[in-house]
Amino acid sequence: MASCSSFNFLLEFWLCIIIIGLSDNGHAQLDATFYDDSCPELVSIVNAGMKQAIGRESRLAASILRNYFHDCFVSGCDASILLDGKDSEKFAFPNLNTARGFEVIDDIKKDVEEACPKTVSCADILSIATREGVREMQGPSWELKFGRKDSLEPKQEMANNGLPGPSSTLGNLKEGFGEKGFTPTDVTALSGAHTIEKNKKECPFEGGDFNVAQLDQTTPLVFDNQYYKNLMERRVLLDSDQVLFSNDTQDDLVTTYSKDQDAFFKDFAQAMVKLSNLSPLTGDQGEIRTNCRSSNSEPEQPLTD
Ligand code: HEM
Numbered sequence: 001m002a003s004c005s006s007f008n009f010l011l012e013f014w015l016c017i018i019i020i021g022l023s024d025n026g027h028a029q030l031d032a033t034f035y036d037d038s039c040p041e042l043v044s045i046v047n048a049g050m051k052q053a054i055g056r057e058s059r060l061a062a063s064i065l066r067n068y069f070h071d072c073f074v075s076g077c078d079a080s081i082l083l084d085g086k087d088s089e090k091f092a093f094p095n096l097n098t099a100r101g102f103e104v105i106d107d108i109k110k111d112v113e114e115a116c117p118k119t120v121s122c123a124d125i126l127s128i129a130t131r132e133g134v135r136e137m138q139g140p141s142w143e144l145k146f147g148r149k150d151s152l153e154p155k156q157e158m159a160n161n162g163l164p165g166p167s168s169t170l171g172n173l174k175e176g177f178g179e180k181g182f183t184p185t186d187v188t189a190l191s192g193a194h195t196i197e198k199n200k201k202e203c204p205f206e207g208g209d210f211n212v213a214q215l216d217q218t219t220p221l222v223f224d225n226q227y228y229k230n231l232m233e234r235r236v237l238l239d240s241d242q243v244l245f246s247n248d249t250q251d252d253l254v255t256t257y258s259k260d261q262d263a264f265f266k267d268f269a270q271a272m273v274k275l276s277n278l279s280p281l282t283g284d285q286g287e288i289r290t291n292c293r294s295s296n297s298e299p300e301q302p303l304t305d
Pocket of ligand 1: 061062100191
């Protein structure tokens with residue numbers, strides 16, 4: 001009797017293992033070595049593309065970084081932001097007339113397709129392009145894993161509702177980022193992305209004024225900790241930035257980052273890894289788009305850039 005029940009236990013155990021194995025098929029893990037055999041030159045192709053783009057206009061590093069945040073924060077890093085069309089995320093309020101630089105990813109994708117046809121997703125290309133852009137602006141680097149698939153459709157409504165607004169309170173930021181597993185430290189470090197480049201603002205939300213001002217008005221071409229010094233001197237443009245230094249819980253961390261760039265870089269890199277791993281499509285989910293602007297089953301959409 002005893003041997004019969006231990007046999008049943010073993011049988012159930014192995015059945016469980018097999019079922020988990022089967023159901024996990026569509027949710028393969030991201031893997032740092034994913035393209036080692038299928039596209040070994042991938043990172044250098046993306047790096048060359050970013051170097052070329054930044055040589056043309058350094059702001060493009062910032063624009064790609066912002067696109068990546070707006071992609072990953074809305075239903076994971078699935079390149080849904082790159083899709084064109086009326087229902088696209090490009091027409092969602094947080095992106096409309098501000099998301100830019102899509103042609104950079106088009107150019108890189110073309111080069112990658114030439115070297116490794118139908119192999120590398122737009123989502124992985126955007127992940128690498130973001131990191132290489134930050135590095136080119138003298139910022140930190142971080143480890144990436146690969147194997148993301150591209151979404152089959154955009155998520156415009158989620159982009160409208162899920163991205164933080166410029167008048168967010170500290171409470172709003174903690175809650176919105178917290179829902180996705182980010183700590184207040186992550187939010188404070190990630191906001192340091194505003195250290196680079198330009199913001200079309202006096203106030204784009206109150207109409208009409210398209211003067212170009214800079215989020216970090218001191219060293220906008222360098223990814224550094226100047227943003228935190230500016231926060232302490234109340235010289236930033238967005239309320240959602242200033243709340244990080246407002247006699248509240250994040251003041252000490254802002255002070256630390258303002259004095260210790262390495263501490264900022266370390267936390268920023270860690271938070272970017274977290275961002276890069278947000279609910280990816282893997283395995284048999286999604287697809288590898290041939291053109292980052294349209295799903296493989298769709299006729300190409302008119303360009304909106
Ligand atoms: C915490 C909440 C955030 C809010 C409310 C916010 C809001 C904004 C706004 C309003 C702009 C100006 C857009 C324009 O008018 O051109 C901007 C620019 C930018 N944001 Fe954020 N942002 C946030 C967090 C982040 C994060 C987490 C990242 C990246 C990790 C990021 C990266 C950038 C970059 C790089 C730019 C400059 C883009 C360019 O020059 O093309 N932001 N952000």
